[in-house]
Each structure stands twice: as C-alpha cells, then as structure tokens.
Amino acid sequence: MRRVLATMACLTAVLTAGGCGSGPAPQSAQSPRSGVAAPSGEPAAPAATTADPPTAFDAAAGVALPRTAFSTNVGGSVTASFVTLRDRTAYIVAPTGLTAVDVLTGKQQWATPIEGAPGDPDNQSGPFVNTTGPRPPVVTDKLAVAALPVAIPEQGTTPGYIALTVLAADAATGKKAWQTDVKVSTDEYADASNAVTKVVGVTDKAVIAGYDKDQDHITVGLDPVTGKTLWTRAKYTGGSVHGDILAGVDYDNGLESSSSSQITALDAGTGQQKWVAAKGSYSLDVVSADPALVVVDQKAEVEQNVHGGTFLVFLDPATGAEKARLVGDYGSAVSSYGDCFYDQQSVLACSSSGVLTGYDAATARKLWSLPDQAANRVAPGVLVAWHGVLYGTTQGGQPIALDAKTGKDLSTGVGVEPYWVSKYAAIGVSEDDNRTPIAYPVKK
Secondary structure (H helix, E strand, O other): OOOOOOOOOOOOOOOOOOOOOOOOOOOEOOEOOOOOOOOOOOOOOOOOOOOOOOOOEOHHHOEEOOHHHEEEOOOOOEEEEOEEEEOOEEEEEEOOEEEEEEOOOOOEEEEEEOOOEEOOOOOOOOOOOOOOEEOOOEEOOOEEEEEEEEEEOOEOOEOOEEEEEEEEEEOOOOOEEEEEEEEEEOOOOOOOOOOEEEEEEEOOOOEEEEEEEOOEEEEEEEOOOOOOEEEEEEOEEEEEEEOOEEEEEEOOOOOOOOOOEEEEEEEOOOOOEEEEEEEEEEEEEEEOOOOOOEEEEEEEOHHHOOOOEEEEEEEOOOOOOEEEEEEEEEOOOOOOOOEEEEOOOOEEEEEEOOEEEEEEOOOOOEEEEEOEOOOOEOOOEEEEEEOOEEEEEOOOOOEEEEEOOOOOEEEOOOOOOOOEEOOOEEEEEOOOOOOOEEEEEEOO
16 A cells, blocks of 8 residues: 655645645646637647546546656655646656646646756656655745755855755746745755755745755745845744744754754744744654644653653644644654645544544544444545545555545545545556656546
C-alpha cells in the first residue's frame, strides 16, 4: 500500500499550497478554456468533465506529465513532491525555475527560469530516494511563487554564497513578476545540496519563504508586489499562515539544550514576535490544516513526560493558547504523531498507530475513527484529501474514497490512486517500472 512520506495537505484562505486548489484555471494561448475556440484557427478544445469533488477518474485516459513533478521509491510511493495541482494546471518547480502544464493535454503552458546557477542542480534526478529539495509552489489567483537555492558566484575578492531565491510569476502567463535572492550562508565553502526550500504562504501583506539545511534555518517575509525584503529571521522555520499570523518552529529560544525548540508566532507583514508555545520540545512540525487552528506534531522531551511521547497539539493562532491535545505513541524511537490530511473544507484526518481519525478542523472535535470493529470496517491508507473527500487505498491495495465528515465509504470505483486532486483530474504514479507522473481526467 502506497504511502506519502510527507504531508501534502494545503491551506485555504490566504494560502493555497501544494497539491490542491480550486481557483480559476490559468489561461494562455497554449491552454484555452475548455469548450472555447483556440487562437490561430485551432479547433475548440473538447469540454472537460468536471466534478467537485470527483469520485472516479478515467484510468484508460492518462496523460504523461514531466518526470520532475515528483520523486518515488522503487515501490511507487511518492517520496518528494514538486508540483501543485490547481484546476487543470500543474505548476512544477525544478532547480532551474517554474513551469506550468495543462494536465488534460500534457502541453506546457509556460516556463519561467530563475536568474543564477541552481544551488542543487541534481536534486530531482537520479534513482535514489531523496526527500529534500524545493517544496511545491504556492499558487494564488494572481501569482505562482516558488523558492529555490541559488549559488551566487564570487565577485572579485567577494566570496560566493548560497541564496534562498524566491521566484514569483503571473499564474496565467508565466511572466516574471520578480525574483529575490536572500543570503543564507556566509560560509564560502557551503553548498545547498539536500537543502529544503519552500514558500510557506502568500498573503496581501507578504510572501513567506524559508531555507532549511542542517543547522541553517532562515525564514523571510517579502513584499508580494515588488519582492522587496520586509524582514528575515534566522534559526526559524515558517510553518503555516493564519491571516496576519505566521506560526513556525523556533530553534533560537534561549534554552540550554541545543536540541530543544518551540513554536513562535510572528506578524506575517513585519516579523514581530506575537507569542510562543510548546516550549522545550524535542522536535516539532507544523501541520497544514485549517487556518482556524495552528496544528503541531510534537515530540516531547523525556523530562516533560516520564516516557516521552508524541502529541498532536491544536493552538489558537491569535494567542497560542492550547485548545486540544491528542496523545500518540510513547517511547524514544517514535518521532512523529502520524500523517494528517486537511480536506480543504472542514475536516483534518490523521493516521496514528494504524488508527485513522477524522477531526473537526476548526475545533479539534473528534468526528469518527477507523478501525470500527462493530461495523466490521478497517482503516484505509490515505494519500490525499480534497473538498470533503479522503482518497487512498484499502488494505487489499484497491483505490477508495471516503466521506471526510463521516468516514463512510463514498466510492470504491475511484479507478486510480491519486496523490493530487482537482475538479478536472487526479495525478498519480504510472504502474510500470518507470514510475512516471500521470494525470487522469475526471470521470464523475
């Protein structure tokens, strides 16, 4: 049963993140709207079948996408994602820039290169499993924004350095809006191999982006119109945006233990600190979820608990006050509570220790749980959630869709195993040995 090794859920409202989206499809001369006559005398594109949310995809009508969309292991599980699916367009980040592809035709709509030498040019190539690299771009109605490492060469006696480069392009045309390079390392021998770069969120006040590698953690706030740097914060990894609040993991918290971290909230537009929570944690990860709550996957210090343990913590984004705490496994070998998937509407579904549970995304109230022995039902493996539906596979390896609010079986005729879903298509992995990205059109 395939499993995604990193959470690929998305934020709604001000943030539209990797792998999901339901805004207007970007248009260009190469990608006419369905059913509208194309330029240059080309025939009209056939009307596409759409459903929101879809419950079945046409497995026989798959369209190949660029191999740079994601990485897989030999079993076909996605290990790293570089693509955001928004309606019928896949936005793909690569070491050299951004591209947009129509998933119903496989045709490239536009390509926008970065200026400068890629800091990790081979990250998305080769047969080896790699979970690092650039994270999927963030796409809004206006902009497609990606973050990449760039190697800035020396200039005379001034040494070269590694920069976090943020590239913003018009989502419809690919026209470059701006590119900003922020120095992340003063070590002239530093390199960006296996760095993680990401756009955390895009609001009307700031574009938030970050760079993480080993002990280098930096998050920046940029003007969304000009790309001008508004603020920077070192030893900090941005996690999620909640209106004007950015929540992230703070490694510079004044604690004696170098392994300790905490959640620190900042003003997204100014970088001013607002509150702190989850102090003295062994490890922390901010989970993509409803903006109504900050959701944190926490590994507690052994000193805080007799055995140590993992928790899923729900915080008020305005104050940092704890709203709910879910207890996971105990023991030093466990490092994460589990995988969580936000359905883009009202449900956060989390899998922990073989148990899949649905929670109200705004209140953390438990809605349902599987396995359910009384009903003779077991927990499936979830791959993605979108618009009230959980998509995954049964224990027998068959595709299935569940109603996110109730946990009930919604469709056993999904047809494919989707890792990304929109009202036009799903993106999955080919069944052959090549394990290439394939887009499957919506059937119903």
